[in-house]
Amino acid sequence: MHYSIIETLKKNQLSITDSRKKILELFVKARGALAHADIEHESGTEFDRVTIYRTLQTFVEKGIIHTIPTADNSVRYALCKDACAGGHHHDDHVHFMCDDCGTTYCLDNISVPKLSLPDGFSVSQTDVVVSGKCRKCQ
Amino acid sequence: MHYSIIETLKKNQLSITDSRKKILELFVKARGALAHADIEHESGTEFDRVTIYRTLQTFVEKGIIHTIPTADNSVRYALCKDACAGGHHHDDHVHFMCDDCGTTYCLDNISVPKLSLPDGFSVSQTDVVVSGKCRKCQ
DNA sequence: ACTACAATGCAACATTGTTGCAAAATATTT
DNA sequence: AAATATTTTGCAACAATGTTGCATTGTAGT
Secondary structure, X not given: OOOOHHHHHXXXXXXXXXXXXXXXXHHHHOOOOEEHHHHHHHOOOOXXXXXXXXXXXXXXXXXXXXXXXXXXXXXXXXXXXXXXXXXXXXXXXXXXXXXOOOOEEEEEEEEOOOOOOOOOOEEEEEEEEEEEEOHHHO | OOOOHHHHHHHOXXXXXXXXXXXXXXXXXXXXXXXXXXXXXXXXXXXXHHHHHHHHHHHHHHOOEEEEOOOOOOOEEEEOOHHHOOOOOOOOEEEEEEOOOOOEEEEEEEEOOOOOOOOOOEEEEEEEEEEEEOHHHO
């Protein structure tokens, strides 16, 4: 799959900076989801901690990445599909988090079943978080 | 519904202390889920912050309460059903978090549909987090 | 009431996240 | 291509959240 980092930034009207290029590159390369700490670690001392926070925030606002709710309430991020662009997320897919290695996957192919809620509740988003063991940790 | 605080503590082989009684009482009374900050706030200066952390931890270990994954990755806790007792959680129910007021509900009556995952993934727990507007905030 | 054990409070620390502002980098205009 | 306007960055300081060790206090069992 082709994924142009510069184009993605331009498409979202973001100026092209070193940190944005590098952090977006990490997401494109990453197999699973990334936590703030992962990014801080993998990018070395290259960027300030605050810059990473702000970059992640910007990417979320623009719909480039989305946050993943996890069973242990650690904050993780993953690339959005194109459909998310424009600040409106359409992330009704299933997330899987491995109990052993902690790797988090987006299972894009599995759709979230629609639930009928009690009267008076309206739904804006449905997240499904599955915990268990991934392929490697069986 | 009858819920004896002292009995619950005894059943879980916990010694009866002021903080445990008070915090468990807050959960029993609470309509929705509670965050650490809620408890710290509602119990005033009665208990040390550290005691609250440790009490919550103990309750989770014993299966008295469970953590709720939320879309904004804030840590919340709610009472478990009896089935959870003994440290093994069976919380495959749906959680709802209001985008407006932040109140979090356990929708015990709605069961989580079983999903078929790709080969090589085994499931230990499935959490469903629905965001939207609750009755009061419509 | 005495003893053994467990829980609490305090202090200190670690981690995580936020805000204001000057300096630097990027984008835009001429 | 240079000058200007705008955005982003890094730093510092701070706030919130969570953790650990240890002496003191409270609870449970005899």
